[in-house]
Amino acid sequence: MIHALTLILACQLAGEALTRLFGWPAPGPVLGMALLFVLMLASGRVAALVQPTGEGILRHLSLLFVPAGVGVxxxxxxxxxxxxxxxxxxxxxxxxxxxxxxxxxxxxxxxxxxxxxxxx
Amino acid sequence: MREFAEIWSYLAASPLIWLTATLIAYVIGDTLAQAAGRAPLANPVLIAVILLAALLWLTRTSYATYFEGAQFVHFLLGPATVALAIPLWQQRHAVRRAFLPICAALLAGSVTAVLSALAIGHALGLSPQLLATLAPKSTTAPVALGISQSLGGSPTLTAVLVILTGMIGAIVVTPLMNALRIRDWRARGFAVGVAAHGIGTARAFQVNPQAGAFAGIGMALNAMLTAFLAPWVLGLFQ
CATH class of the missing domain: 4.10.220 (Light-harvesting Protein)
Structure with missing residues (x-):
C-alpha cells in the first residue's frame, strides 16, 4: 500500500512540477492522472500495484468534496x-x-x- | 458547566474536532442516501454540507477554523484525481473498440457543457469571476476545483455548482434519453459521465453496468479535456 501511495503522490508531484514549468493551464493532478495511465499501460506490475490503493481512495471520492462544499x-x-x-x-x-x-x-x-x- | 466551556474552547481550536465532524456528517449523509434507495436528490455530499454549514452557524465557527481540520480530507482530492487513471486503464479495451464514437461524443459533449453554460451565464450578465467559477461545472469535483482556481474563479462556489450539476444530470438522463430514443447503453452512459461526472456515473451504474463503465470513461476523459478547453472557451467571453 505504501508503494502504491508513493507512486500516486509522485505522479501528482511530477504533474504539478510540469504544469508550472511549462505554464500549462491544466491542474497538476490531471497531468498526474495522464502520467499514471501511461505507466499502467507500460507496465502490468505498476497496474497491479496501484489498483487496490487507488480503488480505496476512489470508493469514497464524494467525501473529499465535503470541505470545499462547506465553503458555500x-x-x-x-x-x-x-x-x-x-x-x-x-x-x-x-x-x-x-x-x-x-x-x-x-x-x-x-x-x-x-x-x-x-x-x- | 464551566468545565464544558473549557473543554469546548480547547477542542474548538484543534483540527481534530472539525476533521471528525466532517467524517460524521458524511457518514450520516451516506446512511440517509442509502435509506432513500440512492435517489439522486438524496445526495450524501449535499446532506453533509447542509449539516456542517448549520453546525458552523450554530457554534459561530469561521470557515477558516473549520478548514484547518477539514484540509486533511481536502488534500486527498489531488491523489484521487491521479487515481482516476485506474478505471480508465481497466476500461482500455472498451475504449479502443469504440474509439471514434468516444472521441466524437467527448468533444461534442465537453464543448457543449462549457460553451452553453458560459453563453447563458454571459447573456444573464454574470461577472467574469462567476463565469470562471461556472466553466468547469460538468467536470469531476477535484479537477473542477483546480480549473476554477487557475481561471480566477471561486473554488468553493464551484464545488457546490458541480454537485448540483451532477444531481440535475442524474435526474434528467433517463427520461431525456428515452424521449430522444437513444437506446445504445454506451452512448447513454458516456454522455452522462461527460455532462454530470461522478454523480451521473453512479446513476448510470444503477441503470445498466455497461452504461456505468462508459460513464466512468466519459468522466475521466472529460476531466482531462475540460482542463485544456475551459481557459480557451472562457477567453471567448472576456
Missing part, C-alpha cells in the same frame, strides 16, 4: 442573488450536453459501423 457558507449571499440564473444555466446546459454528447456517439457509431455488441 461564504457564498450564501451570491447564491441568493444569482440563484435563479445559476439554476437556469445548470439545467439548460446539462440537458444540452447530455443530448449532444449521446447524439454524437450514436451518429458516429452508425457512420463507422461500430455496433454495440450487447445489442445483438
Amino acid at each position: 457558507v461564504g457564498h450564501l449571499q451570491q447564491l441568493g442573488t444569482y440563484g435563479a440564473g445559476f439554476a437556469l444555466v445548470l439545467i439548460v446546459s446539462t440537458v444540452l450536453a447530455l443530448a449532444v454528447g449521446a447524439g454524437a456517439f450514436v451518429i458516429v457509431a452508425r457512420l463507422t459501423g461500430n455496433r454495440d455488441k450487447s445489442d445483438a
Whole structure:
C-alpha cells in the first residue's frame, strides 16, 4: 500500500512540477492522472500495484468534496442573488450536453459501423 | 458547566474536532442516501454540507477554523484525481473498440457543457469571476476545483455548482434519453459521465453496468479535456 501511495503522490508531484514549468493551464493532478495511465499501460506490475490503493481512495471520492462544499457558507449571499440564473444555466446546459454528447456517439457509431455488441 | 466551556474552547481550536465532524456528517449523509434507495436528490455530499454549514452557524465557527481540520480530507482530492487513471486503464479495451464514437461524443459533449453554460451565464450578465467559477461545472469535483482556481474563479462556489450539476444530470438522463430514443447503453452512459461526472456515473451504474463503465470513461476523459478547453472557451467571453 505504501508503494502504491508513493507512486500516486509522485505522479501528482511530477504533474504539478510540469504544469508550472511549462505554464500549462491544466491542474497538476490531471497531468498526474495522464502520467499514471501511461505507466499502467507500460507496465502490468505498476497496474497491479496501484489498483487496490487507488480503488480505496476512489470508493469514497464524494467525501473529499465535503470541505470545499462547506465553503458555500461564504457564498450564501451570491447564491441568493444569482440563484435563479445559476439554476437556469445548470439545467439548460446539462440537458444540452447530455443530448449532444449521446447524439454524437450514436451518429458516429452508425457512420463507422461500430455496433454495440450487447445489442445483438 | 464551566468545565464544558473549557473543554469546548480547547477542542474548538484543534483540527481534530472539525476533521471528525466532517467524517460524521458524511457518514450520516451516506446512511440517509442509502435509506432513500440512492435517489439522486438524496445526495450524501449535499446532506453533509447542509449539516456542517448549520453546525458552523450554530457554534459561530469561521470557515477558516473549520478548514484547518477539514484540509486533511481536502488534500486527498489531488491523489484521487491521479487515481482516476485506474478505471480508465481497466476500461482500455472498451475504449479502443469504440474509439471514434468516444472521441466524437467527448468533444461534442465537453464543448457543449462549457460553451452553453458560459453563453447563458454571459447573456444573464454574470461577472467574469462567476463565469470562471461556472466553466468547469460538468467536470469531476477535484479537477473542477483546480480549473476554477487557475481561471480566477471561486473554488468553493464551484464545488457546490458541480454537485448540483451532477444531481440535475442524474435526474434528467433517463427520461431525456428515452424521449430522444437513444437506446445504445454506451452512448447513454458516456454522455452522462461527460455532462454530470461522478454523480451521473453512479446513476448510470444503477441503470445498466455497461452504461456505468462508459460513464466512468466519459468522466475521466472529460476531466482531462475540460482542463485544456475551459481557459480557451472562457477567453471567448472576456
